[in-house]
Amino acid sequence: DQQVKQNSPSLSVQEGRISILNCDYTNSMFDYFLWYKKYPAEGPTFLISISSIKDKNEDGRFTVFLNKSAKHLSLHIVPSQPGDSAVYFCAASESSNTGKLIFGQGTTLQVKP
Amino acid sequence: DTAVSQTPKYLVTQMGNDKSIKCEQNLGHDTMYWYKQDSKKFLKIMFSYNNKELIINETVPNRFSPKSPDKAHLNLHINSLELGDSAVYFCASSRTEGGWAEAFFGQGTRLTVV
Numbered sequence: 001d002q003q004v005k006q007n008s009p010s011l012s013v014q015e016g017r018i019s020i021l022n023c024d025y026t027n028s029m030f031d032y033f034l035w036y037k038k039y040p041a042e043g044p045t046f047l048i049s050i051s052s053i054k055d056k057n058e059d060g061r062f063t064v065f066l067n068k069s070a071k072h073l074s075l076h077i078v079p080s081q082p083g084d085s086a087v088y089f090c091a092a093s094e095s096s097n098t099g100k101l102i103f104g105q106g107t108t109l110q111v112k113p
Numbered sequence: 114d115t116a117v118s119q120t121p122k123y124l125v126t127q128m129g130n131d132k133s134i135k136c137e138q139n140l141g142h143d144t145m146y147w148y149k150q151d152s153k154k155f156l157k158i159m160f161s162y163n164n165k166e167l168i169i170n171e172t173v174p175n176r177f178s179p180k181s182p183d184k185a186h187l188n189l190h191i192n193s194l195e196l197g198d199s200a201v202y203f204c205a206s207s208r209t210e211g212g213w214a215e216a217f218f219g220q221g222t223r224l225t226v227v
Contacts, residue, residue, distance in 0.1 A: 043117070043205075043221050046217065049213070049215055098168055098169055100161060105153070
C-alpha cells in the first residue's frame, strides 16, 4: 500500500518556464512533507519542506504548496533551468522523533535549453 | 568534509557471501538510517538508530544487521547474500529532537549480487 504517490513518472519543460511536480498522500497522520532532488549515482539532496500548519513555503525559485483537504502537495520551480534536470522525490513524515520518511516513486524532470 | 559518507560506492559479490557497508556522518545528528532503493526506484526505510539505539526495523530479513558503534556511525552487515539483495543502499542522518527534520543522505552503495 503506497502512502505517497507521484503519478507522473516524467515531466519535460522548456528552460525559463515553470515546472510543476505533484504528489498525493493517503495517510492523514502525515504532517511534514519534503522534496528531494536526485542526480544519477548520487544520494537524494534535500530541497524544501513544509509542515502541515502552512499551505505554502518558498525558497528562491522553489515553492511548495500543501492542500491538506485534498492530501496533495506540489513543487513549483520558476524559472526552470537545465541544471534542475533530475529525479524529484516527494516524502512525508509523521511528527515523532523517529524521523522516518515515506517516499514517492519519483518524477524525472527534464529541462530543455 | 562530506556530511554523510558511505563506503564502498560499488560492491559486487557472489551469492552466499557476507558483506558490510560503512556509514559516517559529521553533522552531529542524533539519528541515522538505512534506506534501500530497489530496481523500481522506490526508496524504503530499513532501519533507524537514535543515539545508538535501534528504533525502526522495517520487516527486513534478519540476514541484515545494522550496528552503531557510536552516534556518528551506522554500519550495515549483510549475511548470506541473495540475488534479490541487489539494490542501492543509502545511509542518512537527521536531527530528530523537536520532531520534524530533513534527512541528509550519503551517495549510496550500489550492491550487485551475482
